[in-house]
Amino acid sequence: MNSIFSVHTARFISLIILQVLVLNHINFLGFINPYIYIIFIALYPIKNNRITLILLSFFLGLIIDMFQDTGGIHAGACVFIAYARPLFLKFSFGTMYEHQIIKFNTVEFGSKLTYFTLLTVTHHFILFLLEVFNVSKIIFILEKTLYSSIFTILLSVLITIIFSRKVK
Amino acid sequence: MQQIINFIIRYKNFLLFIFLFCISLALTILTHAYHTSKFINSANYLTGGFYGSFHHISRYFSLNSQNAILAEENKELRALLYNSETDIDSTYIDTVSYDRAYRIYSANVIKNSYALTNNILTINKGENDSIKQDFGVISSKGLIGIIDRTSGNYSSVLSILNSTSRISAQLKKTNHFGTLVWEGNSPQYIKLIDIPKIAPVVVGDTIITSGRSFIFPKGVPIGTIKDFELDRAENYYKLRVELFNDMTNLEHVYIIENLAANEIDNLLNETGDE
Known part of the structure; x- marks a missing residue:
């Protein structure tokens, strides 16, 4: 229990530092940034209390917002995916989720990719919707969502592969 | 009373979600108004x-x-x-x-x-x-x-x-002035709107601050005109201005x-x- 707690605390802090100091300054093609801090929400233990996850996601988003001067857009998007996470889990892992036996290290690559994609696209769409805050620019929002999502999904899959421990 | 408590316990996740989502929405709206976000900013x-x-x-x-x-x-x-x-x-x-x-x-x-x-x-x-x-x-x-x-x-x-920023600017040659707005695309270009149709606009002309807002002195350089078009009502020009500043550096x-x-x-x- 204690080691799980410390792993997630370390992940929380290091993802914020990575996001704020490095990834927010990539600005690929002018405006495309990956937001990989959401893998904290993706990899949060499934058996734990949902309320804790929603609260933690809110603070995670709020800290990113503080550094980026963006009000509450990250907090809003994070809270949304934290709340909707069981839905995505059920969709991508099916019966494995219902039996509560998912280990992110050992699941199939395909279903893991589906799960990350769903989570990322939803997060980015809400993020950019709140950022632009103008429904008449929906094409611009979708464009940003598409490009940034590709970037985020690639990076987060890479990071989870690199940092996964083989437990077999 | 019992039922209310039961309701809260049953939907506690959803209520918490709605509550936090509203807070973030409020913070977002506050930042869209000028000078309002008190705590969530990078200058603390x-x-x-x-x-x-x-x-x-x-x-x-x-x-x-x-x-x-x-x-x-x-x-x-x-x-x-x-x-x-x-x-x-x-x-x-x-x-x-x-x-x-x-x-x-x-x-x-x-x-x-x-x-x-x-x-x-x-x-x-x-x-x-x-x-x-x-x-x-x-x-x-x-x-x-x-x-x-x-x-x-x-x-x-x-x-x-910043899509909320409005700064008054004018042509360097004549005193026709308009408002600078940014539409969120490229950090290299900015739009100057509300320049009257009568103004002699030429591609390559310099745009400077007008000094009407009392924040900037008159004559701070901004950029040069890249291209321009009439707005829908055909009374005002919309100019695309290429900034002198490299805002990325x-x-x-x-x-x-x-x-x-x-x-x-x-x-x-x-x-x-x-």
């Missing part, structure tokens, strides 16, 4: 200090290009100085002893941002250096933005690359305080009351 003690200490390391990476920009500016200032000397004769009274209209402070950008729709920069001067809200910020090449919030040692700057900036701003403000308020 924690975030400002964090960016400040990281800036000590990261500024070395752009040292060469920043040195070149400063040297170029020195060259221009020196040219200005030597050329003006020829006009001064011995009976000329020293102008330094007069009240100046503007006071200039220098500062460094510790957090730059240009990829969002509402970009805000952070600089390393604050209230302790007598920086206040609504001072103008420029670089050696041109306009950057307006001071938004200040803390002890840091301030946040509402960049011109900022380090040394100047803060401008208009010493007469209070006086002008009072005057305008008095006339408004009558």
Whole structure:
């Protein structure tokens, strides 16, 4: 229990530092940034209390917002995916989720990719919707969502592969 | 009563979600209004200090290009100085002893941002250096933005690359003025709207600040006209302006305080009351 707690605390802090100091300054093609801090929400233990996850996601988003001067857009998007996470889990892992036996290290690559994609696209769409805050620019929002999502999904899959421990 | 408690317990996740989502929505809306977000900004003690200490390391990476920009500016200032000397004769009274209209402070950008729709920069001067809200910020090449919030040692700057920023600008050749707006696409271009149709607009002309807002003096360079079109009602031009400043590479900036701003403000308020 204690080691799980410390792993997630370390992940929380290091993802914020990575996001704020490095990834927010990539600005690929002018405006495309990956937001990989959401893998904290993706990899949060499934058996734990949902309320804790929603609260933690809110603070995670709020800290990113503080550094980026963006009000509450990250907090809003994070809270949304934290709340909707069981839905995505059920969709991508099916019966494995219902039996509560998912280990992110050992699941199939395909279903893991589906799960990350769903989570990322939803997060980015809400993020950019709140950022632009103008429904008449929906094409611009979708464009940003598409490009940034590709970037985020690639990076987060890479990071989870690199940092996964083989437990077999 | 029992039922209400049961309801709350059953839907506690959903209620918490709605509650937190509303908070974030409120914070988002607050930042869209000018000067309102109190705590969630990058000029406070924690975030400002964090960016400040990281800036000590990261500024070395752009040292060469920043040195070149400063040297170029020195060259221009020196040219200005030597050329003006020829006009001064011995009976000329020293102008330094007069009240100046503007006071200039220098500062460094510790957090730059240009990829969002509402970009805000952070600089390393604050209230302790007598920086206040609504001072103008420029670089050696041109306009950057307006001071938004200040803390002890840091301030946040509402960049011109912010969809809520509205700065008055005009053509350099004639006095036709309009408003600068940014539509959130490229950090290199900005739109100048509401230029009357009668104005002689030519591609390549220079755009400068108009001095109507009392934040910037008249004549701060902004950019050149890239292309233009009439708006839908065909009464006003919409100009696309290519900025002189490379907004993606900022380090040394100047803060401008208009010493007469209070006086002008009072005057305008008095006339408004009558």
